[in-house]
Amino acid sequence: MRHGLVLAALAALALLYLGWGTGFAPGFLLSRRLIRLGAMAVGGTGIAMASILFQTVARNRILTPAIMGYEAAYLLLQALLVLALGTASLRLLGDLGNMALSLALMLGWSLALHGLLFRDERNSMHRMLLIGLVLTLTLTSITQFVQLQISPGEFAVLQSFALISLDGISPNRLAISAVAVLAAGAIALRRAAIWDVMALGRDQALSLGLDHPREVRLCLTLIAVFAAATTSLIGPSAFMGIFIANIAYALTGGFRHRRTLPAGSLVAVAMLLIAELMVQHLFRFGTTVGILINLICGGYFLFLILRRAGRPA
Amino acid sequence: MPLSPAPPSLARRAALPAAFAALSLASLLIGAKDIGIGWIFDPSPEALLVLTASRLPRLIALVLTGMGLAISGVILQQILRNRFAEPATTGGMEAAKLGILVALTLFPAAAPLLRMGVAMLFCLAANLIFVAILQRIRFRDAVLVPVIGLMFGAVLGALAEFYAFSRNMLQSMQGWMLGDFSRIVQGHYEMIYLVLPVVALTYVFARRFTVLAMGQDMAESLGLGYRGMVALGLTLVSATVAATVITAGAVPFVGLVVPNLVTLWRGDNLRHTLPTVALSGGCLLLFCDILGRIVIYPYEVPLGLTVGAVGGAIFLLLILRRPA
Numbered sequence A: 001m002r003h004g005l006v007l008a009a010l011a012a013l014a015l016l017y018l019g020w021g022t023g024f025a026p027g028f029l030l031s032r033r034l035i036r037l038g039a040m041a042v043g044g045t046g047i048a049m050a051s052i053l054f055q056t057v058a059r060n061r062i063l064t065p066a067i068m069g070y071e072a073a074y075l076l077l078q079a080l081l082v083l084a085l086g087t088a089s090l091r092l093l094g095d096l097g098n099m100a101l102s103l104a105l106m107l108g109w110s111l112a113l114h115g116l117l118f119r120d121e122r123n124s125m126h127r128m129l130l131i132g133l134v135l136t137l138t139l140t141s142i143t144q145f146v147q148l149q150i151s152p153g154e155f156a157v158l159q160s161f162a163l164i165s166l167d168g169i170s171p172n173r174l175a176i177s178a179v180a181v182l183a184a185g186a187i188a189l190r191r192a193a194i195w196d197v198m199a200l201g202r203d204q205a206l207s208l209g210l211d212h213p214r215e216v217r218l219c220l221t222l223i224a225v226f227a228a229a230t231t232s233l234i235g236p237s238a239f240m241g242i243f244i245a246n247i248a249y250a251l252t253g254g255f256r257h258r259r260t261l262p263a264g265s266l267v268a269v270a271m272l273l274i275a276e277l278m279v280q281h282l283f284r285f286g287t288t289v290g291i292l293i294n295l296i297c298g299g300y301f302l303f304l305i306l307r308r309a310g311r312p313a
Numbered sequence B: 001m002p003l004s005p006a007p008p009s010l011a012r013r014a015a016l017p018a019a020f021a022a023l024s025l026a027s028l029l030i031g032a033k034d035i036g037i038g039w040i041f042d043p044s045p046e047a048l049l050v051l052t053a054s055r056l057p058r059l060i061a062l063v064l065t066g067m068g069l070a071i072s073g074v075i076l077q078q079i080l081r082n083r084f085a086e087p088a089t090t091g092g093m094e095a096a097k098l099g100i101l102v103a104l105t106l107f108p109a110a111a112p113l114l115r116m117g118v119a120m121l122f123c124l125a126a127n128l129i130f131v132a133i134l135q136r137i138r139f140r141d142a143v144l145v146p147v148i149g150l151m152f153g154a155v156l157g158a159l160a161e162f163y164a165f166s167r168n169m170l171q172s173m174q175g176w177m178l179g180d181f182s183r184i185v186q187g188h189y190e191m192i193y194l195v196l197p198v199v200a201l202t203y204v205f206a207r208r209f210t211v212l213a214m215g216q217d218m219a220e221s222l223g224l225g226y227r228g229m230v231a232l233g234l235t236l237v238s239a240t241v242a243a244t245v246i247t248a249g250a251v252p253f254v255g256l257v258v259p260n261l262v263t264l265w266r267g268d269n270l271r272h273t274l275p276t277v278a279l280s281g282g283c284l285l286l287f288c289d290i291l292g293r294i295v296i297y298p299y300e301v302p303l304g305l306t307v308g309a310v311g312g313a314i315f316l317l318l319i320l321r322r323p324a
Helices: A002-019 A028-058 A070-085 A088-117 A125-148 A152-159 A171-190 A192-198 A202-207 A212-234 A240-252 A257-282 A289-309 B010-029 B045-080 B092-106 B112-136 B144-166 B170-177 B190-204 B206-212 B216-221 B226-248 B254-266 B270-295 B303-321
Strands: none
Touching (some): A002 A028, A002 A257, A028 A171, A028 A212, A070 A125, A125 B144, A125 B303, A171 A192, A171 A212, A171 A257, A192 A212, A240 A257, A240 A289, B010 B045, B010 B270, B045 B190, B045 B270, B092 B112, B092 B144, B112 B144, B144 B170, B206 B216, B206 B226, B206 B270, B216 B226, B254 B303
16 A cells, blocks of 8 residues: 555656656657656666665665765776777767676675675774775875866766766666666565575574575675666766665665665655756756755765764664 | 883984975975076076965965864864864865855955955854764764764765855866865965964964863863863864865865874874974975876876875775774
């Protein structure tokens, strides 16, 4: 019953988005909005699933792939590509090539983090968070340095990568990302029960008969797929994942992945939709979806840390 | 951590000033315009112009920024009793940025001094809010403080971005927020001299700041006016941050890396370590600036980026090495 209501509300939002101002008349505006809607659906799902799975692996409710440097590494890669080959490289590689390259990078990043996450049990939650934040800041500095070497025109192309953005998405890129997110999402949902066991921690999971190292590797691979697909589609999500994941836990009243994964995806898509509607009709394009979401989610994240700060980590 | 290690030998004591002098000289000599070294003995008018109009102001701005930020880091670390505190990890820099933006839109024609005043007020307000937030938290993990501070800064930054975008200033904001010393010429940097009285005052009150780090109860029972000292410290920090952000933009991590490295080397007695901290801060900025001028010669990399990369790497090492 409740699921039906939520889905109906989301569908109504989507219809409102498509219809407001276009009157559903077929044409340029409607087709453009359909692509943006598709990008929001794919991107939102990817962000939600990546964040929830990452929090399960890290056993930590305030970490997300974005905070742990996945997106900063992606941006650095893009800057290096443009520096080495020029903007033409983006066209040369094609959407598929770029996606494959990002995927390889994020898999590598997952592996590197794997060592850090499980290096020793004393690593406190806040310590990991601090490492992630500083890592992101440093990588961003280096990216800016690389960007400085690039001619101004190419610099402008890269600048648009810095925040969530739904502009200039080609149907081709949307299709590639959609396939990746759908495939990874299907695997993630089918193994929902396994993630539940994994969330208990390494020792518990092992004694319950789970091949923990193997499942962790699979989980990190899925996270890399989600992160690569969404970052190359709509750009870095920064603090959005943390907001989504925690809302999903609160809505479903627990940590069962069979429920939190779909719920998180719905929340993410709804959030992107609402932000887009607000930018179009409330702010009259006086701001962007990326800035708006950054502001809201950053504020929520600060609130979350402060509320939890009174208790031992 | 040893409070006062054995007094360093003469050679070690002379090492830092010598390095500082060498870096200063290098900073004067290196640049897009090659002026050689002959001017020391027989200055030509052209070399003199380059020196007085550009190189010397730049040297002064660099050294004062480095000193001011390093000392701001020390003060914040004493007040918050946390090794990871500094203007960039307590939201101060982002607040100053927001302040400058607001001043630019509200009083576009105002004198730079007014802009700095607004930036300083915003920075001070952010610092006070941050101290208030931390006081409400009972359980304190040492790493929690910079995490909250960085998030606080991120929210202020998002606010600034929101504000800047709606007034079409986003691009120019990104331009002048990078710590960039290549624009510093005679007549456009003098506000940085404000750092000098701050450094002097900090040195005068050094003993009291050391006592401040023992916590409110201890400090008060030793006869220190705790609240007054905290207010003074935060004001000094805000003035420094506002002055450096207005003249050169945000320079992260100096206030964090320098005091931590000096503490490893010389201990915690501020009266003894403050000169070392100030000199090392100047040295770090000079070094990073020279690096930025050489890497893509004859162009330049803004200092904010070199310090961001170098300082970030040192910061990461400090966190990873520190036992949890």
